[in-house]
Amino acid sequence: MSEYQWPDPATRPLLGKRISRVDGPVKVSGRAKYTYDYNPDGLLAGKILRCPYAHARITSVDTSAAEKMAGVKAVHVIQGPGTEIFWAGDEIVGVAAVDEPTAEDAIRAIKVQYEVLPHFVSDAEPPKNIAPDSGPISRDEFDDMQDNQVPDEQLIAAIKTKGISFHPSEKFLKGIQDEGTDAKVIAALRSAKYIASVMSRSPYKETAVQTTGEPDKAFASAAAVSEGLYGASCITHCCLETHGMASEWPTDKDMTVHISTQNLSGIAGQVAEPLGIPAGNIQVLQQYIGGGFGSKFSPDRWGLTTAHLSKKAGGKPVKIMLERDAEQEVAGMRPSTFARVKVAADKDGKLIAWESRSWGTGGMGGGGTPPLPYIFEIPNQRKQNIAIATNQGSARAWRAPNHPQAAVISMGAIEDLAAKMNLDPVELITRNLDLTGKRAQTYREELPIAAEMMEWKRHWHPRGDKTAGPVKRGLGLSLHTWGGRGHNSDCDLTLHPDGSVEIKMATQDLGTGCRTIIVIVAADTLGIPIDNVKLLIGDSRYPVSGASGGSTTSGGVTSSTRRAAVDAREQLFAKVAPALKAQPEELEAVSGSVRVKGDPGRSLSWKEACSKIGAMPLTIRGKNPDKAKPPDLTNSGVGGVQMADVSVDTETGIVRVNKMVAVQDCGLVVDVKTAESQVLGALIMGISYALYEEKILDPVTGRMLNPNMEFYRLAGISDIGELKVHMMTGKGYDDRGVIGLAEPPVVSPGAAISNAVANAIGVRVPFLPLTPDRVLAALEQGGAHASL
Amino acid sequence: MKDDTAQKPDSNAGVTRRDFMKISGIGVAVPLVLGPKLVEAAGEEVAVHGPGKVPITLSVNGRKLTAQLEPRVTLLDALRDNFNLTGAKRVCDRGACGACTVLMDGKTVYACAVLAIDAQNARITTVEGLTQGDSLTPVMHAFVEHDAQQCGFCTPGFIVATTQFLQSHPSPTMEDIRHGLSGNYCRCGTYNGIRAVALASGGRQS
Numbered sequence: 001m002s003e004y005q006w007p008d009p010a011t012r013p014l015l016g017k018r019i020s021r022v023d024g025p026v027k028v029s030g031r032a033k034y035t036y037d038y039n040p041d042g043l044l045a046g047k048i049l050r051c052p053y054a055h056a057r058i059t060s061v062d063t064s065a066a067e068k069m070a071g072v073k074a075v076h077v078i079q080g081p082g083t084e085i086f087w088a089g090d091e092i093v094g095v096a097a098v099d100e101p102t103a104e105d106a107i108r109a110i111k112v113q114y115e116v117l118p119h120f121v122s123d124a125e126p127p128k129n130i131a132p133d134s135g136p137i138s139r140d141e142f143d144d145m146q147d148n149q150v151p152d153e154q155l156i157a158a159i160k161t162k163g164i165s166f167h168p169s170e171k172f173l174k175g176i177q178d179e180g181t182d183a184k185v186i187a188a189l190r191s192a193k194y195i196a197s198v199m200s201r202s203p204y205k206e207t208a209v210q211t212t213g214e215p216d217k218a219f220a221s222a223a224a225v226s227e228g229l230y231g232a233s234c235i236t237h238c239c240l241e242t243h244g245m246a247s248e249w250p251t252d253k254d255m256t257v258h259i260s261t262q263n264l265s266g267i268a269g270q271v272a273e274p275l276g277i278p279a280g281n282i283q284v285l286q287q288y289i290g291g292g293f294g295s296k297f298s299p300d301r302w303g304l305t306t307a308h309l310s311k312k313a314g315g316k317p318v319k320i321m322l323e324r325d326a327e328q329e330v331a332g333m334r335p336s337t338f339a340r341v342k343v344a345a346d347k348d349g350k351l352i353a354w355e356s357r358s359w360g361t362g363g364m365g366g367g368g369t370p371p372l373p374y375i376f377e378i379p380n381q382r383k384q385n386i387a388i389a390t391n392q393g394s395a396r397a398w399r400a401p402n403h404p405q406a407a408v409i410s411m412g413a414i415e416d417l418a419a420k421m422n423l424d425p426v427e428l429i430t431r432n433l434d435l436t437g438k439r440a441q442t443y444r445e446e447l448p449i450a451a452e453m454m455e456w457k458r459h460w461h462p463r464g465d466k467t468a469g470p471v472k473r474g475l476g477l478s479l480h481t482w483g484g485r486g487h488n489s490d491c492d493l494t495l496h497p498d499g500s501v502e503i504k505m506a507t508q509d510l511g512t513g514c515r516t517i518i519v520i521v522a523a524d525t526l527g528i529p530i531d532n533v534k535l536l537i538g539d540s541r542y543p544v545s546g547a548s549g550g551s552t553t554s555g556g557v558t559s560s561t562r563r564a565a566v567d568a569r570e571q572l573f574a575k576v577a578p579a580l581k582a583q584p585e586e587l588e589a590v591s592g593s594v595r596v597k598g599d600p601g602r603s604l605s606w607k608e609a610c611s612k613i614g615a616m617p618l619t620i621r622g623k624n625p626d627k628a629k630p631p632d633l634t635n636s637g638v639g640g641v642q643m644a645d646v647s648v649d650t651e652t653g654i655v656r657v658n659k660m661v662a663v664q665d666c667g668l669v670v671d672v673k674t675a676e677s678q679v680l681g682a683l684i685m686g687i688s689y690a691l692y693e694e695k696i697l698d699p700v701t702g703r704m705l706n707p708n709m710e711f712y713r714l715a716g717i718s719d720i721g722e723l724k725v726h727m728m729t730g731k732g733y734d735d736r737g738v739i740g741l742a743e744p745p746v747v748s749p750g751a752a753i754s755n756a757v758a759n760a761i762g763v764r765v766p767f768l769p770l771t772p773d774r775v776l777a778a779l780e781q782g783g784a785h786a787s788l
Numbered sequence: 789m790k791d792d793t794a795q796k797p798d799s800n801a802g803v804t805r806r807d808f809m810k811i812s813g814i815g816v817a818v819p820l821v822l823g824p825k826l827v828e829a830a831g832e833e834v835a836v837h838g839p840g841k842v843p844i845t846l847s848v849n850g851r852k853l854t855a856q857l858e859p860r861v862t863l864l865d866a867l868r869d870n871f872n873l874t875g876a877k878r879v880c881d882r883g884a885c886g887a888c889t890v891l892m893d894g895k896t897v898y899a900c901a902v903l904a905i906d907a908q909n910a911r912i913t914t915v916e917g918l919t920q921g922d923s924l925t926p927v928m929h930a931f932v933e934h935d936a937q938q939c940g941f942c943t944p945g946f947i948v949a950t951t952q953f954l955q956s957h958p959s960p961t962m963e964d965i966r967h968g969l970s971g972n973y974c975r976c977g978t979y980n981g982i983r984a985v986a987l988a989s990g991g992r993q994s
Contacts, residue, residue: 020935028937028944029918030874030916036878101858291975511940678938681977710882714973717966717970
């Protein structure tokens with residue numbers, strides 16, 4: 001029986017060590033070619049004319065002047081007269097021209113007339129009495145309900161009573177079945193009544209009140225109750241490489257696509273369907289991607305437009321990369337979430353009751369439902385969520401969808417309760433870890449480590465820094481969790497008779513270190529240096545691997561690579577055994593050689609060993625999951641703890657992060673170096689959304705006021721303070737298998753920083769980002785929000 | 789420290805942005821001509837290029853590169869689209885993020901905020917010009933060693949900025965780094981590694 005399980009620490013030369021990312025040199029030298037850099041001879045520049053109104057109906061489109069312009073090679077009307085447009089920046093017409101200036105001129109020459117309709121872009125607190133919503137469930141809402149693990153019975157009841165506004169295709173149903181959706185839910189979808197979605201008059205969609213236990217009784221018996229207002233505003237993904245795609249038609253029926261995507265293996269199908277060509281005729285390519293963060297899973301309308309334009313231009317390559325303003329306005333947004341919360345504890349500091357009314361917007365789709373209360377399964381709960389449909393480009397998955405917002409709300413409420421009880425929040429949280437379920441032991445081990453790294457006991461003080469001077473200092477913390485099970489992945493590993501090893505996989509490296517961990521696993525298993533492994537990714541003609549979303553890539557690609565490499569090693573041993581006068585099971589592959597265990601003298605160099613394969617190379621397919629080749633090499637469910645130390649200038653309202661610490665579990669860490677980078681990056685991205693980032697919509701025009709990078713502010717190198725990361729490893733972690741790390745560490749920074757600010761200035765600043773105006777307003781109100 | 793002072797642009801350098809502002813209100817139909825046309829604007833004679841394509845010669849990484857470009861084309865777009873030097877990235881396209889940082893006569897500039905026609909008499913160095921073949925500079929090695937990159941899209945801009953910064957600050961303090969490298973943004977969050985690069989490189993040199 002082959003030994004697929006991850007090796008013990010003693011027998012893994014590369015796994016779990018600190019290894020520099022293998023694509024580092026090509027990136028630092030500027031030689032890495034991104035989709036934006038695709039620049040073949042004859043490339044046509046594509047541009048999109050976008051709707052300037054947040055809600056309008058197109059009355060006429062006149063492209064005649066543009067079509068006559070010299071240098072314009074194709075014009076494609078994306079949405080024509082009569083179409084209702086629901087957000088500013090939506091795509092109306094695409095053009096392709098010999099260069100960008102010409103394409104820009106052509107866009108300006110197009111005349112589109114609109115009937116402007118009333119828009120709504122406010123995500124302020126909804127009124128108390130909202131007419132009940134009986135409208136059908138949209139695809140987005142269904143996805144949200146699944147993401148938020150709405151119980152099956154509830155999901156089925158909602159589908160039966162409300163109907164659905166989408167036609168679930170067999171492919172879609174198969175997809176959700178593969179993801180573990182219950183057969184009863186699928187049956188309910190199949191038999192659901194189809195109701196065409198009508199724009200409801202009310203932008204508010206209220207969920208039913210969910211009640212667990214006896215919240216009223218619990219609140220009445222509580223020793224302490226805290227009420228407050230918490231939340232996080234809409235932010236954008238702000239990928240540095242904007243979304244974009246290039247299409248070309250080498251023949252009438254074959255397409256080549258270059259695209260900035262997190263979903264290389266899934267793009268061909270999405271392009272093929274609307275174009276009416278077989279997915280197999282489309283080759284999708286991408287070597288490097290300049291950020292995705294959850295916003296790049298589809299070809300999008302602009303991508304499909306490049307295909308239409310290219311076809312009209314005789315198959316020549318047409319590339320559209322979004323301008324920065326379009327990127328910010330329509331190509332990715334994290335829903336806002338706000339909540340009024342009441343939380344209670346008994347005299348022992350045990351959380352006993354939770355009540356929340358939450359709301360937020362994710363664009364026309366409404367918004368996500370935050371998993372409240374976060375982490376802690378408080379026994380008595382009453383909660384309700386209101387999704388607000390607004391006229392703006394739809395939300396996309398933003399790292400750990402809904403979790404950062406839920407953490408800000410829940411951890412803020414619990415911190416305020418601790419302050420009210422005059423308890424150190426670490427103490428209150430520790431007393432309630434049993435409520436965190438499966439991850440309780442992880443948090444129990446992580447909390448003291450984080451506290452020591454932060455010197456929590458030395459620096460923490462009860463709410464409100466009482467020292468003199470305008471600058472106040474405080475500490476805060478937050479906990480988080482995520483799934484992160486490895487996705488489906490196929491890996492082809494080829495052993496060449498000359499000893500070289502080649503791996504092919506249609507995956508993508510978002511900068512997470514995906515390439516590096518694949519190569520580490522293969523080289524570790526085969527006992528060869530990582531330079532001996534040639535890795536080929538980024539081409540849809542390679543074996544299929546899942547989309548990089550939800551922290552699923554690390555577990556998926558390492559598991560399929562491990563199985564391929566173990567099988568390759570076994571087959572090699574079978575070929576080599578006679579030469580070493582041994583049985584295959586007596587052999588081992590270590591330090592660049594194949595040798596007899598316990599008898600290093602009977603050894604062949606890796607190259608000599610591979611020469612025994614014969615004249616032809618040997619290709620082995622590894623898969624994840626693969627029940628025939630146990631054990632399961634990946635797992636789900638991680639825990640993390642973060643703490644923040646901030647200074648707040650109470651005269652200017654400016655918040656500075658002095659220090660953050662992150663203690664993170666992700667099962668078996670394949671490469672400590674890139675794993676730490678992932679966590680450090682999440683802390684920095686967290687500081688950015690905690691203090692600076694906000695997608696600001698103008699209520700008058702319905703347009704984004706800061707669709708750029710000077711007023712949509714990211715954290716810079718001077719904003720980050722000291723950052724410390726500790727990865728949990730060893731027993732209890734390594735043996736769980738590989739679990740993804742992209743989402744979890746980005747969940748807590750906003751909550752930890754918000755809590756540190758409350759601890760510093762003595763009042764809660766309700767909403768992220770914690771901008772100077774919000775800090776000063778909270779100070780002026782003297783914490784009125786925190787004690788509503 | 790190596791500090792090349794910018795050469796004074798000669799009269800063939802085309803219209804500067806300031807001059808362009810002065811004359812932008814004038815509705816003169818300018819035909820496609822090879823040389824600049826002189827117009828009277830605000831009491832001065834100003835050379836007008838375009839609006840059609842004009843020959844532009846740039847000195848990039850020690851090579852003379854020529855192309856027919858409209859005067860509105862930025863240095864960044866000329867480098868990327870015409871000369872296939874794609875190391876400098878187009879991210880914000882308006883001088884806010886630093887991803888397009890290149891050296892002009894030894895000083896860092898945002899290539900998206902310089903017109904190609906205005907860059908003709910400067911010595912331009914892009915990230916590609918810092919190395920030859922597959923070699924890496926010490927700063928690049930340090931970026932790999934300290935894992936100061938994730939998706940890598942901001943990295944070439946940071947490499948150019950850090951290279952120039954370490955030349956002018958051979959032993960930087962944390963405060964120097966906070967100021968000197970704050971002209972570049974990263975979205976993945978690689979600043980911790982970049983800080984380590986700057987501190988370590990400085991340590992080696994001091």
